[in-house]
Amino acid sequence: MALSEFVEQVLERSIRLHHPGYFGHQVGPPLPAAALLDALAAFLNNGLAVYEMAPAGAAMEWSLLQWMADKLGLPDTSQGLFTSGGSLGNLTALLAARSAFRSRYPQLPASDARLLVSDQAHYSVLRAAQVMGLAADQVVSLPTGADYRLTAETLQVTIEKEKAAGKLPFVLVANACSTATGSFDPLAALAAVCRQHGLWFHVDAAHGAPFCLSPRLKSRLDGIEFADSVVWDAHKMMMVPSLLTAVLFREGRHAWSSFASEASYLFRERAEREWFNLGHRTLECTKGMMAMKLFGVLSLYGEEVLIEHLEGRVQQAQAFAQQLRSDSEFELALEPQANIVCFRHRPPAGRDWNQHQRDLRRRLIEEGRFFLVQTDLGDRTYLRCCFMNPRSEASDWMALLERLRLLGNLQHPFF
Numbered sequence: 001m002a003l004s005e006f007v008e009q010v011l012e013r014s015i016r017l018h019h020p021g022y023f024g025h026q027v028g029p030p031l032p033a034a035a036l037l038d039a040l041a042a043f044l045n046n047g048l049a050v051y052e053m054a055p056a057g058a059a060m061e062w063s064l065l066q067w068m069a070d071k072l073g074l075p076d077t078s079q080g081l082f083t084s085g086g087s088l089g090n091l092t093a094l095l096a097a098r099s100a101f102r103s104r105y106p107q108l109p110a111s112d113a114r115l116l117v118s119d120q121a122h123y124s125v126l127r128a129a130q131v132m133g134l135a136a137d138q139v140v141s142l143p144t145g146a147d148y149r150l151t152a153e154t155l156q157v158t159i160e161k162e163k164a165a166g167k168l169p170f171v172l173v174a175n176a177c178s179t180a181t182g183s184f185d186p187l188a189a190l191a192a193v194c195r196q197h198g199l200w201f202h203v204d205a206a207h208g209a210p211f212c213l214s215p216r217l218k219s220r221l222d223g224i225e226f227a228d229s230v231v232w233d234a235h236k237m238m239m240v241p242s243l244l245t246a247v248l249f250r251e252g253r254h255a256w257s258s259f260a261s262e263a264s265y266l267f268r269e270r271a272e273r274e275w276f277n278l279g280h281r282t283l284e285c286t287k288g289m290m291a292m293k294l295f296g297v298l299s300l301y302g303e304e305v306l307i308e309h310l311e312g313r314v315q316q317a318q319a320f321a322q323q324l325r326s327d328s329e330f331e332l333a334l335e336p337q338a339n340i341v342c343f344r345h346r347p348p349a350g351r352d353w354n355q356h357q358r359d360l361r362r363r364l365i366e367e368g369r370f371f372l373v374q375t376d377l378g379d380r381t382y383l384r385c386c387f388m389n390p391r392s393e394a395s396d397w398m399a400l401l402e403r404l405r406l407l408g409n410l411q412h413p414f415f
Helices: 003-012 032-044 055-072 086-104 123-131 152-164 187-197 209-213 252-256 292-301 304-325 353-367 394-408
Strands: 079-083 113-118 139-142 168-175 200-204 229-233 245-249 330-332 340-345 373-377 380-386
Touching (some): 032 292, 055 079, 055 209, 055 245, 055 292, 079 252, 086 113, 086 123, 086 168, 086 229, 086 245, 086 252, 113 123, 113 152, 152 168, 152 187, 168 187, 187 200, 209 304, 245 252, 292 304, 304 330, 304 340, 304 394, 340 353, 340 394, 353 373, 353 380, 353 394, 380 394
Parallel strands (some): 113 139, 168 200, 200 229
Antiparallel strands (some): 079 245, 229 245, 330 340, 340 380, 373 380
16 A cells, blocks of 8 residues: 555544534644644654653753743742643642652551542543542542532532541642533632642643633633642643643652652663653653644744634634524533533424434534534533634534534434
């Protein structure tokens, strides 16, 4: 098979994120320059475990991490690392949180520790807990309100309840923003409760962290500067290819506490002295020059292109929500805080609401003109649009609604 034929077959069977009808998952079309830089990194194939193997890559990673920490308002003591996705990022942060907790309470039975999460937490947090060996009863899910945000009052009550039962919460995972609805937890209020009770405050800001770049959007992140650790996925809202996840720690010493190991064929001294050997910090050893694509975008275009993209996608989501509110055939789940909109089409009499949404999405995907997803909020199924594509315009999402309206009002349900 010729290379051209192989490429053609792959393209025919792939989702086109650059298509203006794409309103799907939280990955968007990368800038061409970012994709080319990613290809350059793959061609160079320099591993970042040790500085001597990838001096340019290590310098870019270190510089970019300090830039991100500064943008979030973290102190000068902050350090971090890049890893392959938010799932590994959350695991890395939670391992560091547990390490810090054990050093403070070495005599506490491991089974008495409690990890607190919102009921809107990303499933990777629960997976991380399983990898860490936490039992099911050690992960406490906190209910959110009608806006799918966790409140400080709920957190306070939960901590007091766990302590009264002889258990000790050691970390809270807050959302900025949640995957299903794009809701931002009130970080400043939650941080205050965590400080009061000595909990590690981890913010899963995989999607929303870049909002710190925008003067219009950064207030959604108020309080993130108090976090002990933050996860930031650049491949979601910064127009770079997957994967590129930063894990940032308030105190730099925690950056290597999860995975620092002895390996004489790579490392000569302890992690705190070999800060330039990034393999001390990550689960990965042979990690590519993943930071180059974002470092290159900032070098070529500056922050302005990212700010324009972020604000543009949120404005599209708000305009889409406004259109839904004005249309009696659709129901909006909640006002969007980010670029994510959940909604439902009102089915004809006699049809099940939830099945109607699932059937609509399946039929729409089969047609191939649009791509959107679905999510369950409580016992209700919603359609979900995530505005990731700068090529999508109002005419595209208006056409999407018109197609949903037409399909939704057919005489017979879909099979």
